[in-house]
Amino acid sequence: MTLAILNIxxxxxxxxxxxxxxxxxxxxxxGLVFGVLRLVNxxxxxxxxxxxxxxxxxxxxxxxVWAGIVLCFAVVLALSIAMEHxxxxxxxxxxxAVMLVAxxxxxxxLQSIALLWFGALGKIAFSLAFLNRPWTISSVDIRKIxxxxxxxxxxCLALLQLLLTRTEIGLHMRAASMDFxxxxxxxxxxxxxxxxxxxxxxxxxxxxAVMLTVQNSQVTPDFALRDTIVVLAGVVVGxxxxxxxxxxxxxAIGFATGxxxxxxxxxxxxxxxxxxFAAVILVLLVRPRGLFDFSRTVERV
Amino acid sequence: xxxxxxxxxxxxxxxxxxxxxxxxxSISTQTYFTDTLVKVSIVVALYVFIxxxxxxxxxxISFVALGAWTAGVxxxxxxxxxxxxxxxxxxxxxxxxxxxxxxxIAAVVGGIAAFIVGIPLMRLSxxxxxxxxxxxxxxxHNLLTYEERVGPGQNAFSSVxxxxxxxxxxxxxxxxxxxxxxxxxxxxxxxxxxxxEDDAAARAVGTSVYRQRLIAFTVSGFLxxxxxxxxxxxxxxxxxxxxxDLTFITLAxxxxxxxxxxxxxxxxxxxxSALDSWLAxxxxxxxxxxxxxxxxxxxxxxxxxxxxxxxxxxxPSGLTGGRELRLRGVPWRGSASRARA
Amino acid sequence: xxxxxxxxxxxxxxxHAVRDLSFTVGPGEIVGLIGPNGAGKSSTLHAIVGLAPASxxxxxxxxxxxxxRPEEVARSGIAxxxxxxxIFAELTVxxxxxxxxxxxxxxxxxDYAGLFELFPVVHEFRSxxxxxxxxxxxxxxxxxxxxxxxxxxxxxxxxxxGLAPSVVDVVFDALAAIKERGLAVLLVEQRAQRTVAAADRxxxxxxxxxxxxxxxxxxxxxxxLVAAYLS
Numbered sequence: 060m061t062l063a064i065l066n067i068x069x070x071x072x073x074x075x076x077x078x079x080x081x082x083x084x085x086x087x088x089x090g091l092v093f094g095v096l097r098l099v100n101x102x103x104x105x106x107x108x109x110x111x112x113x114x115x116x117x118x119x120x121x122x123x124v125w126a127g128i129v130l131c132f133a134v135v136l137a138l139s140i141a142m143e144h145x146x147x148x149x150x151x152x153x154x155x156a157v158m159l160v161a162x163x164x165x166x167x168x169l170q171s172i173a174l175l176w177f178g179a180l181g182k183i184a185f186s187l188a189f190l191n192r193p194w195t196i197s198s199v200d201i202r203k204i205x206x207x208x209x210x211x212x213x214x215c216l217a218l219l220q221l222l223l224t225r226t227e228i229g230l231h232m233r234a235a236s237m238d239f240x241x242x243x244x245x246x247x248x249x250x251x252x253x254x255x256x257x258x259x260x261x262x263x264x265x266x267x268a269v270m271l272t273v274q275n276s277q278v279t280p281d282f283a284l285r286d287t288i289v290v291l292a293g294v295v296v297g298x299x300x301x302x303x304x305x306x307x308x309x310x311a312i313g314f315a316t317g318x319x320x321x322x323x324x325x326x327x328x329x330x331x332x333x334x335x336f337a338a339v340i341l342v343l344l345v346r347p348r349g350l351f352d353f354s355r356t357v358e359r360v
Numbered sequence: 361x362x363x364x365x366x367x368x369x370x371x372x373x374x375x376x377x378x379x380x381x382x383x384x385x386s387i388s389t390q391t392y393f394t395d396t397l398v399k400v401s402i403v404v405a406l407y408v409f410i411x412x413x414x415x416x417x418x419x420x421i422s423f424v425a426l427g428a429w430t431a432g433v434x435x436x437x438x439x440x441x442x443x444x445x446x447x448x449x450x451x452x453x454x455x456x457x458x459x460x461x462x463x464x465i466a467a468v469v470g471g472i473a474a475f476i477v478g479i480p481l482m483r484l485s486x487x488x489x490x491x492x493x494x495x496x497x498x499x500x501h502n503l504l505t506y507e508e509r510v511g512p513g514q515n516a517f518s519s520v521x522x523x524x525x526x527x528x529x530x531x532x533x534x535x536x537x538x539x540x541x542x543x544x545x546x547x548x549x550x551x552x553x554x555x556x557e558d559d560a561a562a563r564a565v566g567t568s569v570y571r572q573r574l575i576a577f578t579v580s581g582f583l584x585x586x587x588x589x590x591x592x593x594x595x596x597x598x599x600x601x602x603x604x605d606l607t608f609i610t611l612a613x614x615x616x617x618x619x620x621x622x623x624x625x626x627x628x629x630x631x632x633s634a635l636d637s638w639l640a641x642x643x644x645x646x647x648x649x650x651x652x653x654x655x656x657x658x659x660x661x662x663x664x665x666x667x668x669x670x671x672x673x674x675x676p677s678g679l680t681g682g683r684e685l686r687l688r689g690v691p692w693r694g695s696a697s698r699a700r701a
Numbered sequence: 702x703x704x705x706x707x708x709x710x711x712x713x714x715x716x717h718a719v720r721d722l723s724f725t726v727g728p729g730e731i732v733g734l735i736g737p738n739g740a741g742k743s744s745t746l747h748a749i750v751g752l753a754p755a756s757x758x759x760x761x762x763x764x765x766x767x768x769x770r771p772e773e774v775a776r777s778g779i780a781x782x783x784x785x786x787x788i789f790a791e792l793t794v795x796x797x798x799x800x801x802x803x804x805x806x807x808x809x810x811x812d813y814a815g816l817f818e819l820f821p822v823v824h825e826f827r828s829x830x831x832x833x834x835x836x837x838x839x840x841x842x843x844x845x846x847x848x849x850x851x852x853x854x855x856x857x858x859x860x861x862x863g864l865a866p867s868v869v870d871v872v873f874d875a876l877a878a879i880k881e882r883g884l885a886v887l888l889v890e891q892r893a894q895r896t897v898a899a900a901d902r903x904x905x906x907x908x909x910x911x912x913x914x915x916x917x918x919x920x921x922x923x924x925x926l927v928a929a930y931l932s
Binding site (some may be wrong): 150 | 490491502611
């Protein structure tokens with residue numbers, strides 16, 4: 060079955076939804092840290108990269124899949140905590156521009172270290188490659204990973220929503236992202252809330268690393284760099300200041316990129332980055348607060 | 361006016377000194393000096409906009425790229441064009457320009473491009489501006505990579521006459537510094553800096569933030585285009601060499617030096633470039649004070665990256681503290697001497 | 702427990718907001734702090750909770766609070782109802798209250814019944830978004846939120862600001878009830894006469910220093926008040 064306008068079939072649609080789901084998770088990861096720290100972590104993609112390299116190493120060492128995933132989580136969480144202490148804490152209170160450039164520097168630094176360590180060609184992560192093969196459902200091929208990604212993303216978002224609304228720490232995190240000073244004044248522990256946000260953000264990065272390595276098993280030092288930039292654009296376009304619009308923005312840009320990638324012929328699809336970013340700029344000009352931001356909160360950035 | 365001239369003389373002096381130093385070394389080492397001087401031009405271009413407006417731009421390297429493409433296409437000998445750039449648009453195939461002319465046109469193209477891009481973008485601030493200018497970089501990179509009617513596409517620019525020597529790069533750096541100085545001392549520069557310090561107050565007295573930013577953006581695009589023209593005549597330029605890495609390193613130079621002063625821009629460019637060049641040499645094996653040093657490839661980026669991260673985290677105002685240098689040794693707050701309320 | 706402020710000095714850059722201020726607030730007392738704008742009243746409260754740079758001494762009972770982080774001060778038994786109420790508009794009333802629990806020291810459930818008696822509106826609108834409440838209702842929520850932590854000391858920064866007279870009555874009545882329960886209350890206010898009448902004693906601050914202390918029966922003495930304000 061095809062949609063006549065563009066060449067969109069179910070397979071492309073599924074791929075678009077999967078990429079949207081992956082980017083939505085990244086958007087949440089970036090958004091959580093932004094909420095409590097007012098810091099845009101340009102180096103988020105490097106967390107994903109680190110996780111991906113962990114998976115690659117595990118597969119190179121012949122570890123079972125579950126062990127590789129555990130290593131991935133361990134590496135990403137450790138790196139997240141290191142980032143929090145070495146980069147986020149000293150940067151607290153600086154202007155958003157300084158924070159952006161600083162995390163840009165950290166991203167560049169981590170990429171250079173990976174380049175030194177693993178070389179430009181990087182490593183290959185085999186383990187879950189079987190998920191990249193398609194399921195055939197009534198003569199339509201949908202890659203297993205697409206279904207897995209969508210399901211995992213929905214589960215993660217649902218769990219996160221429960222965490223934020225039903226638990227004490229979740230309430231503290233929400234309050235901290237709205238008004239940190241007043242929250243502290245009420246007794247909310249600043250460091251605990253920040254560390255929690257960083258850890259969840261890291262966990263999401265690890266999940267994304269697993270999802271991305273299935274589709275792209277060649278892990279290079281610039282793994283997820285382009286994705287981060289696109290997700291950041293999506294988050295800002297969606298509406299950085301509120302969590303739901305930010306996530307929607309990440310999803311939207313992922314979905315658009317995925318569908319266009321599959322639907323357009325190659326000589327047009329190579330221009331997708333330009334198209335996507337032109338759209339991003341357009342949205343920023345027309346609705347600088349974000350496409351999906353219908354609240355009346357004051358612009359913070 | 362004497363005090364203000366000091367702000368021009370010091371950066372000029374540094375650059376001229378660097379150029380003169382370059383004449384004393386071997387021809388192969390001279391390339392590093394020339395490269396440094398071209399980077400000075402780029403960083404000064406960045407300062408003109410970012411330093412004066414306080415708005416972050418990730419997109420200036422697109423103007424460098426456009427300048428490089430323009431100058432490159434104009435100076436590749438017409439006979440060679442079909443071989444290197446088979447899909448080049450007809451009207452470009454037969455255009456040729458002299459070296460200096462190509463640089464001028466490159467600068468003009470950079471300025472016009474910046475003006476066009478700036479018209480919509482100068483309304484934005486903060487993070488939105490950062491993302492939008494990043495978008496400009498991405499769009500330019502994407503288009504230049506695949507659009508073979510305007511250049512070599514994914515291939516490197518070859519057969520471009522290597523005319524950028526120490527003297528040309530030095531003169532261009534001097535030109536850029538003078539332009540930056542004149543701009544920042546002008547009414548436009550001072551108005552723009554006022555908006556950087558206190559947006560609301562500046563608007564209250566009628567300054568058009570948008571107009572001042574657009575002027576600065578255009579001037580900086582012009583300088584960036586010039587630098588791009590120099591670049592293409594120095595090294596075989598490829599799309600990826602005017603993309604993220606160059607964006608990062610030139611921003612690093614500006615920040616490490618001190619974003620808000622011309623002196624800072626020049627100091628940052630010279631210092632970081634010197635370090636980077638030395639590290640690049642060390643990666644090939646060199647000796648320092650009698651010790652043999654052979655760094656693994658990629659160390660240069662790590663050191664520079666760590667340095668930039670460290671400076672940003674520990675001393676965001678940079679090496680110079682964002683101030684211009686007075687020769688008598690008393691730092692003068694060059695950016696905006698406003699009366700403290 | 703008694704709140705003791707001794708030799709408090711607050712400086713913001715070049716501005717000397719509070720100079721060598723000393724006073725105490727004992728359990729079951731309401732102490733008022735009044736004065737013209739910029740006198741340093743809010744700065745005093747901020748210094749006590751750790752939100753402003755200060756030197757001197759701020760003690761609750763015997764333990765020194767100055768230099769501690771805001772969340773630690775809150776968990777020591779001091780609750781601040783900030784100027785402008787600072788409630789979380791996008792959270793529900795109930796969530797706002799739950800947030801107040803962050804400062805609690807005890808493990809057992811707080812006395813919600815008593816709170817709802819003082820401020821029935823908080824119970825009535827518990828599922829509504831806090832931003833939908835009126836100014837007066839938000840003020841009551843802010844005080845309830847502070848009380849949920851069962852503090853020893855309650856600090857209030859201009860609670861009657863922007864409120865209709867009838868609502869101001871509700872607030873002052875509640876303060877009287879809170880005083881009955883044995884809390885120490887420090888009340889910063891613009892409404893000079895009302896404060897002087899309600900408090901056990903009222904300090905007048907001007908230019909960061911304590912000028913005069915008024916007793917409740919001096920509430921009608923406008924000359925003395927004006928002289929203190931203008932000194």
